[in-house]
Amino acid sequence: MSYQVLARKYRPQAFDEVIGQDHVTTTWKNAILQNRLHHAYLLTGARGIGKTSLARIFAKSLNCEKGPTPNPCNQCSNCLAITKGNFLDVQEIDGASNTSVESVRELREQVKYMPAAGKYKIYIIDEVHMLSNAAFNALLKTLEEPPANSSVILITARPDSLLPTIRSRSQRLTFAPLSISEMETYLAANYRRPPEDTALLARVCEGRIGQAMAIDLSEYRRERRELIELLELLASGEDRYRLLKAAEYFGKQERDAFERKFDLLARLLRDLILLEAGRPVADIVNIDEAQRLTGLSSQTGGRRLMEWVEKFRDLRANLVININRQIAMEAVLLGMEME
Numbered sequence: 001m002s003y004q005v006l007a008r009k010y011r012p013q014a015f016d017e018v019i020g021q022d023h024v025t026t027t028w029k030n031a032i033l034q035n036r037l038h039h040a041y042l043l044t045g046a047r048g049i050g051k052t053s054l055a056r057i058f059a060k061s062l063n064c065e066k067g068p069t070p071n072p073c074n075q076c077s078n079c080l081a082i083t084k085g086n087f088l089d090v091q092e093i094d095g096a097s098n099t100s101v102e103s104v105r106e107l108r109e110q111v112k113y114m115p116a117a118g119k120y121k122i123y124i125i126d127e128v129h130m131l132s133n134a135a136f137n138a139l140l141k142t143l144e145e146p147p148a149n150s151s152v153i154l155i156t157a158r159p160d161s162l163l164p165t166i167r168s169r170s171q172r173l174t175f176a177p178l179s180i181s182e183m184e185t186y187l188a189a190n191y192r193r194p195p196e197d198t199a200l201l202a203r204v205c206e207g208r209i210g211q212a213m214a215i216d217l218s219e220y221r222r223e224r225r226e227l228i229e230l231l232e233l234l235a236s237g238e239d240r241y242r243l244l245k246a247a248e249y250f251g252k253q254e255r256d257a258f259e260r261k262f263d264l265l266a267r268l269l270r271d272l273i274l275l276e277a278g279r280p281v282a283d284i285v286n287i288d289e290a291q292r293l294t295g296l297s298s299q300t301g302g303r304r305l306m307e308w309v310e311k312f313r314d315l316r317a318n319l320v321i322n323i324n325r326q327i328a329m330e331a332v333l334l335g336m337e338m339e
Contacts, residue, residue, distance in 0.1 A: 006168060011209065012050075012054075012057065013057065013060075013072075013074050014057060014071065014072060014074065015029060015054075015057055015061070015070060015071070016071070016328055017207075018050065018054060018057070018177040019178065019182055019185075019186055020052070020176065020177075020179070020182050021050060021054065021175055023173075023176075024043075024054060024173045024175065025054070027073075027173060027174055028054075028058050028061070028070070029070035030217075032061055032062070032068050032069065032070045033070060035068075037062075038151065038170075039143070039146030039151055039152065039300075040146065040152045040154065040170040040171065040174045041055075041151065041153045041154065041170060041171050041172075041173060042152065042156070042159060042162075042167060042171065042173070043055060043153060043154065043155045043156075043173050044156060044159040044169035044172060044173070044174050044175065045077075045157065045174055045175030045176070045177075046155070046157055046175075046177065046206070046207075046208055047157050047207045047208070047210070048148060048205070048208035048209070048211030048212075048214065049175045049209070049210065049211075050127055050175060050208075050209055050210060051155045051175055052092075052124065052155060053210070054175075055122075055124045055155060055176065056082060056090075056110045056124070057072070057089075058122070058153070059082055059090045059120075059122040059124070059153075060072040060074070060078075060079050060082045060083070060308075062118070062119060062122065062151075063078045063079075063087065063089060063090065063115075063117075063118030063120055063122070064076060064078055064079050065077070065078050065079075065228070066169045066311055067119070068119060068120075068339050071240050077112065078117065078287040081117075083170075086118045087117065087118065089115045089116055089117055089118040089120065089121045090118075090121075090122045090124070090126070091107075091122070091123050092124045092125075093107065093123065093124065093125045093126070093128065094126055094127060095125050095126055095127035095128045095129065095130040095131050099234030099332075100154075104135045104139045104142070105106070105122065105132065107123055107139075107142065107152075110333075112147060114149060115150075120149050120150060120151060120152055121150040121226055122150070122152075123151070123152045123153065124153045124155065125139075125152065125153070125154050125155065125159065125181075126155045127156065128153070128154040128155060128156045128162065129156045129161035129162055136162070136163050136166060139152075139166065140163065140165055140166060140169070140309075143166065143169040143170065144169065148286070150253065152170075154166070154170060155170065156322045159172070160315075161319075163270070169235040176207075177206055177207025177208060178207040178208075178209065179184050179207065180202045180203060180207075181190070182207075183198075183201070183202035183207060183209070183212065184198050184199060184202045184206065185200060185210060186210060187201055190318075191212070191213075193217075196288050197217055199287055199288070200217065200285075200286070200287060200288050201215065201217065201286040203258050203284075203286075203287060204220065204267070204285055204286075206231070212315070220264070223260070223261055223264055224264055224268070224289070226246075226249075226261075227261065227264060227265050227268055228268065228289065228292065228293070228296070229246075230243075230246050230250075230266065230333075231272075231296060231300075231308075232296060233298060234308070234333065234336050235299050235300045236299075240334070242301055243333055244330060244333075245288075246333070247326060247329035248326050248329075248330075249253040249326040249329040249334050250325075250329055251324075251326030251327075251328070251329045251330075252325075253325075258319060258325070259288065262312070262316045264330065265312060266312075267285045267286065268286065268293070268306065269308060269309050269312065270284075271284040271285055271286050271293050272293055272296060272297040272300065273297075273302065273305050273306070273309075275290075275293055275294050275297040275304065276297040276298070276300070276301065276302045276305060281294075284303065290331060291305075293338055301323070307336075308336065311332055311335075311336050314332075315328065315329070315332045
């Protein structure tokens with residue numbers, strides 16, 4: 001479910017267009033205004049939360065023909081080239097694809113030279129935690145001897161995986177998830193979908209704008225419908241044949257597909273537990289299915305719901321190593337239905 005074109009369409013192009021990360025934008029704006037730039041930054045936070053977008057805005061602010069400026073014009077040749085991703089002095093490296101030491105050594109060679117077209121050379125390394133140990137050690141040497149007019153921006157959702165020496169030599173900027181109200185406001189202004197869609201996206205994406213722009217809601221709702229029907233079958237215990245067919249269907253899913261379904265299932269179970277405990281509908285994720293989920297939570301009961309959570313958690317772990325997923329699914333689902 002990849003919708004990269006939509007994500008790029010609504011990607012912010014200036015600091016003032018970014019919402020919910022004021023602590024990051026203020027830090028970088030002040031650094032530019034006071035000419036107190038750090039040679040290395042470590043951007044941390046969940047995937048899809050806006051780390052790479054802000055790194056590009058920072059690179060644009062430093063290399064705008066009117067800059068360095070906290071307000072890049074987005075009209076000059078430098079700004080336009082950075083937006084398109086083909087500016088010579090701004091290099092993006094995917095750490096997941098370039099894990100070897102050779103990639104970092106190439107960076108070390110390039111960083112020695114002065115900028116060719118702009119004022120600063122910016123190196124953005126995404127998924128930096130995926131680098132090999134040798135690559136990390138090579139990167140460390142670059143951070144220990146930073147050249148002038150250059151900055152390395154390290155991006156990761158797993159900062160604890162980095163060497164302590166890498167973390168200590170970088171200024172860390174942590175991105176926080178947006179609130180539901182911030183998400184709804186942004187999506188209503190940019191996504192141009194019905195209110196029920198924006199309300200659902202604001203909750204499903206857990207405060208991550210990039211994730212919201214990448215989700216196919218029709219696919220999400222289809223998979224959710226299948227899972228709710230499965231839970232209803234378990235709760236009623238009336239149709240064992242359909243339960244076996246559901247086990248057959250889920251057992252044939254590829255690993256990525258069933259991992260996604262289990263993530264969705266975890267959200268549904270959380271919603272059911274909250275509703276059964278008397279929490280308001282506004283607290284749940286799948287707010288557009290509140291009536292159906294409320295009925296299911298009442299039918300099932302809190303104790304049984306907690307047992308389901310444990311059973312599905314164990315099932316998820318077993319499916320990763322089980323060769324015949326269908327049989328594993330059948331055994332667990334039939335056992336749950338009979339309880």
